Amino acid sequence: MTQGAALSPGARESALQAMEATELDVLVVGGGVVGTGTALDAVTRGLTVGLLEQRDFASGTSSRSSKLIHGGLRYLEMLDFALVREALQERGLLLTRLAPHLVRPVSFLYPLTRRGWERPYVGAGMALYDAMARAGKYDVGLPRHRHLFRRQVKRIAPDFKSDVLTGAIQFYDAQVDDARLVMTIARTAVSHGALCATRTKVTGFLREGERVTGVRALDLESGREFEVRARVVVNAAGVWTDEIQAMVGGRGALHVQASKGIHLVVPRDRIRSESGIVLRTETSVLFVIPWGRHWIIGTTDTAWNLDKAHPAASRADIEYLLNQVNKVLKEPLRLDDVEGVYAGLRPLLSGESEPTSRISREHTVVTPVPGLVIIAGGKLTTYRVMGKDAVDAAAHSLGGGALGGGVPRSITERVRLIGADGYETRSNQRAALSRSSGVHLARIDHLLHRYGGLVDELLALIAARPELGRPLDGAEDYLAVEVVYAVSHEGARHLDDVLARRTRISIETFDRGVSAARPAAELMAGELGWDEERLADEVDHYLRRVEAERQSQLALTDREADEARVKARDIV
């Protein structure tokens, strides 16, 4: 299926030119899940929209989450019912309507270790969780929880220590490749007419009196400075919110505190279990989440005041997670079982002096000066509601104006992300697709889960250039065509974009993508017209990044880890 515009290499230049040439209704700062969700909400209401992202889509927090689309059992225990209900509604909407190709069910075991009160207490919480999901206006798309005895747990999860268990409760949530979700939201927004440009940093605001009338920006690829005029600027800069507020001057209306959370990726065969697992720790919750041929284990929750673009996982963080998970594994995981490590920063609205894991994940929208809306907080799961709330706030400033008669209501609950259309049909046709393309059935499934109905576009590329149907050297879970498509349709401009976000090779291979770097760069070079020098530079930058991350993960403290990580500079 062809479903609208691509984020092609030329699309960025055209978007920048168009943004400069007109006054937009809305300009969004930040290409994470909140910024792209805001752009999609605004453009589908009939507004003219631009979005500027200083690095790559999802290069901030939105590619470094636990990748769960969930209500959050923890918030239920904190009695944050409104937050849980809203997130569960969004979960159902994403699973069954907006992005069924990207969002998938995932089951978890919640182990029970005490006799007596624990089973009824946790069971009541799970029943409430299921009931809240069913009370929403959208389909749930997931089975109800069920109670398990110890011997059932042993069968489902033979590698978890069962001697300390009295049983478990199995419940369902959903998961998504966060970076692909964000890029897909951006592509959907572009397909409806939004203008999006990455590697463009907002450096200041245009003002008329008190009012914000646009931004000054720097194209990091060319070094060119320019201005974009907009009737409203929406700031969706996550943990960078305070810096953006400082550009406006005055006292900030919101304070966003960064809390670091790290994850480990280990091979799936290191832990035999048909289900993920959720454990309580002294300070937080530990997730062991199935992720293709891997497990993702996370997370930590500690304040972070160092480099925001490259939060670093220290040895202490890694050892903490290994210690936690090893408490429940029959055969402990070792450091050399770890394939990948990633660290992200939660954008928490800072309360008084609460420790970071107690601060609510709910979001807030403020309008500190006319023409500027700031949105922050929240979570991946509720991005659509955040986008809607930001545009509702922007609509106040927009009034009747050019639209005459006010801004229409949000319609994103009915706007399917690209790739959703045709996904079911193509899934039913998977065997025929495999036969006609010569691509193995397992590979077709892999493509369907990442591209949905857009699988046709990748198969057309393979038909034209059969060599693209081969596995990518150094990262055989992916096909060469995915690298080419990342550049031609998904806005990837640098090797890092492809290895860290369009694919997840940088966290899914023991060598962190080192041996795939050159083959991937060669495929990109053909699309982007790189010469040998440029290609070598891209590979060199990527290898330096991997080495700096490895060094940071040997450091004991955050400060030492940060010093090691910042040695590798971004390519632009």
Ligand SMILES: Cc1cc2nc3c(=O)[nH]c(=O)nc-3n(C[C@H](O)[C@H](O)[C@H](O)COP(=O)(O)OP(=O)(O)OC[C@H]3O[C@@H](n4cnc5c(N)ncnc54)[C@H](O)[C@@H]3O)c2cc1C
């Ligand atoms: C460890 C961890 C686990 C999590 N797990 C989950 C989970 O399982 N489920 C869930 O629902 N949520 C989860 N979250 C929360 C979720 O990931 C975040 O709330 C969400 O990704 C934040 O998105 P954002 O768009 O606000 O921020 P970001 O993704 O950081 O986006 C902000 C963007 O603004 C850009 N920017 C900043 N300044 C400028 C400028 N001057 N000019 C241009 N661009 C600029 C940045 O480059 C960045 O890309 C988790 C978070 C963490 C850290």
